[in-house]
Amino acid sequence: MKWKRIGDILILNKKINDIEYFKKKGIKTIVKIEKIKGKVRKPEIKILYGSETETIHKENNCLFKLDISKVMWSKGNTYERMRIAKLVNKDETVVDMFAGIGYFSIPIAVHSQPKKVFAIEINPTAFKYLKENIKLNKVEKKVFPILGDCGKIAPELDADRVIMGYLPDPSKYLDSAMQCISDRGIIHYHEAVPDKLGFKRPINRIKSAAKDKDVKILHKRVVKKYAPGVSHVVIDALIH
Template identity: 60%
Template sequence: MKYKKIGDILILNDDSDNLEELAEKHNVKTIMKIDHIQGTKREPVYKILFGSETETINKENKCLFKLDLSKVMWSKGNVNERLRIAKLVRDNETVLDMFAGIGYFSIPIGVHSNARKVISIEINPNSYYYLCENVKLNKCDNITPVLGDCLVETPKYNADRILMGYVKTTHHYLKVAVNSLNKGGIIHYHETVPEKLLETRPISRIKQAAGDRDVELLKINKIKKYAPGVEHVVIDALID
């Protein structure tokens, strides 16, 4: 039986018997099954199997994440990537976190780096609420949460580093991201890509969005298998 524990809530891949026994074994208050995540607001389609409370606090990399698993998503597969990005942020950088969610990347940056400012844009009001809660919970005074569409809000800012921690339609947002990136800045672009196109498609999309600006590929970082023959990757690119 596959499962993941988020705070004091257990997420199962399949239905199971002996739920009370399972809850006691893993010391959780609720057991849920999340069928899938839907839409640009990344909202879960779920079923409660045991218990009733869906709000919890998850601890990860010395960060606290308060969330309601009936309203917002959580990806355990990105745990190493969240810390990797936080450690790349240089002192006094301005960071723009597009698709910020509850602060998956913003909070580790606020906790583990000396960024001057982190602008965190999120379109889902529920995720935005928990983003604000997590800023307070982790005492990250340098994070500014922004409620709105990245296409509309991103052009209002300029940043030294831009995070694009979303997949499926992320390439539609590349142009506004590149236009807001300072000269010599770094973009971290997430994409789900067939393995045979891994070395070509993501970077070509960044170059197309960059136009006349020079693009240097720094790293292709594999996060996890998204589907058979398809990888979730992050492209680190420097743009002059």
């Protein structure tokens, strides 16, 4: 894909010739992503047209306010965000370990009936937008934002379902996720994996972290291509 639209901002992956066409379609800013930096995945962008980098993006009847110069948005995860929301059962407690601006937490609260969603985020900028998006979608009674390190916070919580939606490799947080599940629960584990390893590496990591607990793989799928020879995969694992 050469471009993607986030709200009224156009993000280019490759050079396009007809910028004027997009200006006529209600685009206020056109940018190109130069690189993604650090643990918090902060984008470095080049503005090609306009100046405003904050927008409100609508997806699956959810509203997401964000600044594309400060936080990431992946349109390739659209299906996955809704898939998880549909799996959440009534009165479940969900822990979203890498909540960002609410990518998973907001759709769960809007489309499901969870008891609580604990949305943990370490990046203060993303956390600011997470709190705004909770209000924007009127889910204050369902989503509880927590600023800090999920590796330390998650073990203090008790969940029926844990979402680990961080790339490229959240495996060092698997122990914390396991501690978050007392007797029985589901982990949605995301990882960027070399294609030659397939699903084997993430499944082995989940089983290793489970220790004396039993693991049943409920679902596995490729979410999208992450890099040449590398895929973003997700494993749904029942821990009991």
